[in-house]
């Protein structure tokens with residue numbers, strides 16, 4: 254690991270003020286510290302958000318679940334409110350990594366990191382979430398811009414994510430057994446905005462699957478999802494799975510997610 258300066262502000266405004274060129278925010282450290290240990294990431298200053306109390310917490314507000322950026326995955330998984338109002342999201346959080354990752358990792362860190370196999374980005378797209386930062390609000394559909402790339406500007410701090418509550422929704426992933434990241438994960442939701450389907454783990458960035466959205470809008474059934482042939486264009490291929498296999502798994506995971514959503 255390269256050496257760095259360390260700052261631990263007590264509120265969001267001080268955190269933003271402490272940010273300088275070549276600085277990075279440190280949330281749960283579950284992705285950033287690994288990257289620093291491997292010398293894949295070098296920052297002159299780490300601005301630790303761990304002491305910023307006003308960034309953590311969960312509110313249910315006018316049909317929305319609003320989650321502070323520093324809320325840990327375990328807190329979302331165990332929240333009685335989230336379980337009651339948006340169980341798909343608590344189940345997603347409960348399936349991330351292992352207990353240490355869930356007790357340290359945060360929703361803000363997860364979406365800022367934009368790992369192509371991460372789970373929360375699928376919820377952001379499938380639920381039509383809004384990202385709140387210290388400067389503006391960003392439509393979830395415009396947030397993920399590529400491999401580990403987002404619409405965030407240098408020093409922009411995610412403060413919260415708000416998820417509209419759908420009529421029904423579910424997230425199902427086919428896990429990489431060692432890390433539990435998604436080889437393919439599919440989040441399906443049906444609500445005021447219609448049917449939305451987001452896929453993670455299958456391309457360089459999370460994406461909405463137009464073929465599945467069209468088919469499920471016509472009939473929200475397991476068989477409809479399973480019958481969709483997802484094009485293999487741009488689908489990842491690696492030692493874990495070919496592009497053809499991943500494309501086929503998208504329909505299978507979507508079908509399972511529809512079954513879970515309908516059973517609620």
Ligand SMILES: Cc1cc2nc3c(=O)[nH]c(=O)nc-3n(C[C@H](O)[C@H](O)[C@H](O)COP(=O)(O)OP(=O)(O)OC[C@H]3O[C@@H](n4cnc5c(N)ncnc54)[C@H](O)[C@@H]3O)c2cc1C
Pocket residue numbers: 277278279280281282283284285286287302322323348349350351354357358359360361362363365366368370371372373405409410411412432433434435
């Ligand atoms: C073994 C293992 C298994 C995992 N399995 C899964 C899995 O199954 N599913 C899954 O989704 N994820 C998984 N993860 C990733 C995990 O969810 C991390 O918590 C997440 O990727 C990063 O969150 P963090 O809070 O640790 O962020 P950090 O590692 O602290 O930061 C990540 C990035 O986000 C930036 N950042 C952090 N907070 C903010 C903010 N508020 N505003 C702006 N930028 C910010 C940082 O500067 C950094 O660039 C796994 C990780 C590990 C180590």
